[in-house]
Amino acid sequence: MPTTDREVRIAHAFLDLARPRPDFDPLELLHDLTSRAAALLPVRCAGITVMNRSGTNAVYVTASDELCLALEEEQTALKEGPCLDSTRSGQPLPVISLTGPPGTTRWPRFAPLARRAGITAVAAVTLRLPHLPRLPLGSLNLMMAGPPHPSGRDLRLAQALADVTSSTLSFRQQPADKNEVLGQLQIALDSRVVIEQAKGILSVRLGVGMDEAFQRLRGHARSRRQKLTELSARIARGDVPEGPLAPTR
Structure with missing residues (x-):
């Protein structure tokens, strides 16, 4: 079969x-x-x-x-x-x-x-x-x-x-x-708060919905072998990478 x-x-x-x-x-x-x-x-x-x-x-x-x-x-x-x-x-x-x-x-x-x-x-x-x-x-x-x-x-x-x-x-x-x-x-449980903060920042900055913001955040972390939580914490502190988070394919 x-x-x-x-x-x-x-x-x-x-x-x-x-x-x-x-x-x-x-x-x-x-x-x-x-x-x-x-x-x-x-x-x-x-x-x-x-x-x-x-x-x-x-x-x-x-x-x-x-x-x-x-x-x-x-x-x-x-x-x-x-x-x-x-x-x-x-x-x-x-x-x-x-x-x-x-x-x-x-x-x-x-x-x-x-x-x-x-x-x-x-x-x-x-x-x-x-x-x-x-x-x-x-x-x-x-x-x-x-x-x-x-x-x-x-x-x-x-x-x-x-x-x-x-x-x-x-x-x-x-x-x-x-x-x-x-x-x-x-x-x-502790990580979800900072990830929600990062999603909100990216949603506003990139002009995309929250689902799309999360996909871009996650894709950026994976492509650079970073922990999602660590990248989110950076963004929540205002340290958004230059030209980051290209649209997902």
Whole structure:
């Protein structure tokens, strides 16, 4: 049976998420996971939420685009939503419709906001340590704008992508314990603030949207083997490279 284009893209996704990098940045790895999920699955966008280091709150980390990021922020503000539920419980969510009659939805405040943004269904899989599967770290959240919705096979693929990403976080050199991996996630949480600042600066300076600003920021860092967080910190301080960040191809 010939190999399909999607199968090739899936193989490349696993290789990319598992590849060790000298300029390893946990936030960039998590963003790669959301981008791969959004590209390979029948979803509008994908995001990641994790428990903070104290284990008291579910906090958004990154997303495949600004729409998903905004909806993750709304859930944090409302203290309800699928991302928070999956992260707090450590359990996956099947595909759940957000289009039921008022009063029947699981998230009465979040669902109307999501629908206004064009999101009609959600699902989630867990981020978990491969050697400690009962210790959830967070969730990969999937948002759909309409059918076709992810099948059971699609959700198993999403879980496999999340698992290989968690493996990369915990097995960069040798098996890491829980605190080391939680430390990596805390670095990602801390990094998101400075990256958002850099995106905003570039969006204004280059006259592009936030999604495009992030792609240019990321491409510039990768082409020069810089850590995304370090480049973002420079830009947030006002040190924008001369003639930087050419349009993405």
